[in-house]
Amino acid sequence: MEDSAHPKRAVTVADVAKAAKVSKATAARVLGGYGVVSAKITDQVIAAAAALEYRPNELARSMSTGRSGIIGVVVGDIENAFFSLAVRGISDAARLAGFNVIIANSGEEFDAEKSAVDLLIGKRVDGLIVTPARCDSIDHLQHVRRAGVPLVLFDRAIPELDVDAVTGDDRDAAITATRHLIEQGHRRLAYVSAMDAEGGGFTDIGRISNSAVRERVEGFVSALTEAGLPNPLHYIRLGATDQQQTDGVIKRLLSDSAPPTALLASDSLVGLRIFKSLQSLGLSIPKDVSMISFLDADWTSVTVPPITIVDQRVYEMGKLAGERLIARIERTPLAVERLRVSTSLVLRGSVATIGR
Amino acid sequence: MEDSAHPKRAVTVADVAKAAKVSKATAARVLGGYGVVSAKITDQVIAAAAALEYRPNELARSMSTGRSGIIGVVVGDIENAFFSLAVRGISDAARLAGFNVIIANSGEEFDAEKSAVDLLIGKRVDGLIVTPARCDSIDHLQHVRRAGVPLVLFDRAIPELDVDAVTGDDRDAAITATRHLIEQGHRRLAYVSAMDAEGGGFTDIGRISNSAVRERVEGFVSALTEAGLPNPLHYIRLGATDQQQTDGVIKRLLSDSAPPTALLASDSLVGLRIFKSLQSLGLSIPKDVSMISFLDADWTSVTVPPITIVDQRVYEMGKLAGERLIARIERTPLAVERLRVSTSLVLRGSVATIGR
C-alpha cells in the first residue's frame, strides 16, 4: 500500500556508500566494476548494495561514459515477417556483444523514419541500423554520420551515402527466379511489388526509390532481355499495397489480351496477397498461373501447392548487420562495404512446366 | 573525411547560449520549451540552434526530469506473429501518447526475462509491459513494483501480483472451440501445447506455469466434463516445442488405441507444426483429423482446407496494454484490473462433422 504513497526515491551510489561507511567514489568503483578496491571493502559495499536493493541508473552511467550500450533499429514494419526475423538476428548479435536494441517502426513512411532517427540520436544510441524507406532522400542519414554515430543500412543500399549496407543479392535472386520461370517454358512473366506507384503507372526503373525492389526489377528485366523476350517492362506492376489493390492489379494483369503465365512477387506479403487473389478468382496454381515469391514465410510451405520461393536468409542478414555495426562502434578499421547475403531458389510446387 | 577524425563533441545548450549571447538558462528554456522567454530572444536562440545543428541530449534530459519517455516491453519472441502484432499495438498506443518503445526478447526463458527487466529498470523506463514466462516466479516483478515503475502484464495474468493484466478470454475461448468440436460430433479431443513438459508427462493442470495455457486447458477440460466425456485429461499434450517434438507428439497421439479425432492447438506456431505433422503423415484435414488453432495467423487462411481458428485480436490487446500502462504512468486513478479481450471462433474448413 505504501508503495505508491512513497514513490521511494531510487537508491544511489551515495546511499550505498553511506550504508557501507565508505566514500561515494569507492562505492562507485565497486558498483561500477572499475578501479581497484580491497576485498574487504568490496564485500562491505556489495552487502550494502544488496541490502538496499541498489540498481544502477544506466542513464546517469551513459551520460558520464558517453556510451549508452544500445543500438537503434529503424525498420519498415515489425509486423512483416521479413523485419521481425531481421530484428531477431540483430538482437542476437547485439546481445552477444552486450548491447541492447531499441526498435522504431517507420511504417515505410519517410517522415516517420526521419523523426525516429532523430529521436534515437537524441537518446544517444551507440549506433543505428536503418531500413531507409526511400533511397533518394538522405539528409537525415547524412546527419547521423555528421553526429558521429555509426550507421549501417539494412536491406537497401544508398551508394551516395558512403556507409555500410547489408542487403540480399537482389539482382541475382531476381535473375535466378526469372530464368527458372523461362526455363520452365514461360514467356510472359509479370513482376508485382507493393511499392507505391507514383502517379499510378510504372514509368522508369531508375525512379524506384527502394533499391532492393529496383534491383530485383533490374534483374527481372535483364533475365527477360537475355532470353530475347520482347517488351520486358510490359508486365511490371507496382502498388499492390493491400488485398484490394492487389486483387485489382492481378485481375487487370490477367485480363490482358496476352496474360502472363507466371508471377514474381516482390515480397512475401505481396506473395500472400497474390495467392489470395488467385484463389478468389478461382484460378489454380500452377495449372492456370505459376508464381514465385520472395522470403521463406510460414505460409509458403503449407499451401497447395507449396510456393517456390527465393530464400533470403533474413536472420543472417540481420545478424550480419548487427555485427557490422558493432565492429564500427568498436572502431574496428574496416572499409565501407556493401555486404550481400546470397539467396537461393527453393523449388516447390508453384511453377508449371509449359509449352514442351 | 574529417568527420571521423574529429569526433565532434555534440552541441550543447551552453554552446547555443554562447552563440546566441544569452545565458544557459535562457537558451535551455527556449530549447526545452518551458518557462517564459521574449519573442526576440526566442528567435535568436532558435537561429543559433539551427546554425549549430543542436540536438538535445535526451539522456541528460531524462536524468533531470526523471522521465525517459520510453516504455519497455519484454516479450517471449518477436519472431512469433502473436508478439509482433502485439508490439505493433503497443507501439501505436505509445506513439500516440508521445512515448517510445524499447523491446527486449526473453525467448520465453525466465533468466533472460529477469535480466531484461533489470536492464530496462536500469534504463529508467517510465513503464514496463511484460509477458511473464512463468507465472510462479514473481520476485523480479515485485521488484519492479517496489521500484515504483508502472507495470502491465501481457497475455498472462498473475493474481498474486496485484497488477494490471491484459489477456485474452482464454478459458472461454477454449470452451467455445471445444464445444464446437463436440457439437460437430467429436468425442475424443486432444489439446496440444508447446509448454515445456516438466518431467516428460502431463501431471496437473494447476502446475502449468503459463496462465494463458493453463486457462485454455481448464476451459478445454471443463467443456469436456460438461459434455460428460470421460477422461478429459487423457489427450492433453505438452512439449510441442519444435517440429520434431511435434511430429513425435502427434504420431503418438494418433497411434493411441482410441485416437483423438480432433486437435486443439494452443497457439499458431503449434498449429503450424501440427499441420505439417499431419501433412507428413499423409493425413487429410478434416477427413482424417479435425483441428482448430489459436490466432488468425497468415498461414491459417491459405491452407487447404483453411483452418478454423480462435481469433485473438492481438493488436487490440497490445493497444489496450499500451494505453493502460500510459494511464498508470500518468497517474490516472484506476483500480487494478484484469482486462480480457474477447475472442471469437472463426469457422473455416478444418473441422469435420462426424457420427451423424
Place this chain on the structure above:
DNA sequence: ATATGTTGTGAGACCGGTCTCTTTTTGCTG
C-alpha cells in the same frame, strides 16, 4: 513618488553516475 506586481533573464544547484587528482594507508626494503 513610492509601493506592489509582473515579466524576463541570469546564476547556480541538482540528477547519479564516472573519473581525475590528491591524500592516506599499507607493505617492503635497507
Place this chain on the structure above:
DNA sequence: CAGCAAAAAGAGACCGGTCTCACAACATAT
C-alpha cells in the same frame, strides 16, 4: 625504524540537461 613506492580510499569536477531562486526592468496601483 626510517624511507619510499605502491595500493587503497577520498574529494570533488564533470556530463548536459532542468529547475529553483534571485534579481532586474518595467507596468500598474496608491
